[in-house]
Amino acid sequence: MDTVVFWRFFLMSLSFLPLLYFFKEPINLSKKSLTFIASSSVLNIAFMVSAFFGIKYGLAGAGSVIITSLSPLMTVILMLLLFRNHINKFQAVGLIFGLVGGYIILELHDLSLFFNSSNIYFLLCAIIWAGVTILSQKATPHIHPIHYSFFISVVATVVSFLYAYDADLMAVFEQGWEFWVSLIYLAIFGQTIATTIFFMASGKLGSQRTSSFMFLVPIFALFSAWLILDEQMQAHIIVGGAISMLAVYFINSAKNRN
Numbered sequence: 001m002d003t004v005v006f007w008r009f010f011l012m013s014l015s016f017l018p019l020l021y022f023f024k025e026p027i028n029l030s031k032k033s034l035t036f037i038a039s040s041s042v043l044n045i046a047f048m049v050s051a052f053f054g055i056k057y058g059l060a061g062a063g064s065v066i067i068t069s070l071s072p073l074m075t076v077i078l079m080l081l082l083f084r085n086h087i088n089k090f091q092a093v094g095l096i097f098g099l100v101g102g103y104i105i106l107e108l109h110d111l112s113l114f115f116n117s118s119n120i121y122f123l124l125c126a127i128i129w130a131g132v133t134i135l136s137q138k139a140t141p142h143i144h145p146i147h148y149s150f151f152i153s154v155v156a157t158v159v160s161f162l163y164a165y166d167a168d169l170m171a172v173f174e175q176g177w178e179f180w181v182s183l184i185y186l187a188i189f190g191q192t193i194a195t196t197i198f199f200m201a202s203g204k205l206g207s208q209r210t211s212s213f214m215f216l217v218p219i220f221a222l223f224s225a226w227l228i229l230d231e232q233m234q235a236h237i238i239v240g241g242a243i244s245m246l247a248v249y250f251i252n253s254a255k256n257r258n
Contacts, residue, residue, distance in 0.1 A: 006164045011188065067129065098247035
């Protein structure tokens, strides 16, 4: 796992070079921007490790629903706790729907199942990504999103290398084409392109509204896991995900209501 994490961040860093050349934005690093980069790098590594553990011991389809359904909710909660943001009745209703959806998704009626399953890793991912989303919004005034994403990937590459240097880093070259297609897709499309767009949106729309778009992911994730990995669609995840999607409607529609 350590080796795969390193190569994913390494390929991600390389794939940023054409984007840096295309945008040609001057790089300005300040103390504040470096603080945001360091913080987000730590969270990104933690997210990646937690996600790998979750997928190793659980199901990819279930993890994608749990992370993307609960991360927007966690973002709202963190904004409330850290920045004392006020919410109105529509946002409150959205939070209630989000909690109900999370309850169903994680099967919290059986606490022993929850604490002894891969769900704990996916829940951790949701909390971590909420922090990443908020940091990206706060970092926008200090650094361009392209540079922000690039330096995060570089720092994550160096840290993951130091962590995995005693492992067999060259073992990945013994893998088949399916491994490399998956790794390159995740590094370039899943990280470089998707994450950068996400950071840009967070800076313009705000962390709460941007994170809500993650509710669209479970629909495609469940279908992909069923189509590619032959995973069975679980009813409680579908129902919980649908209720969580309703939560984002209230959270976002509240912006234009008093």
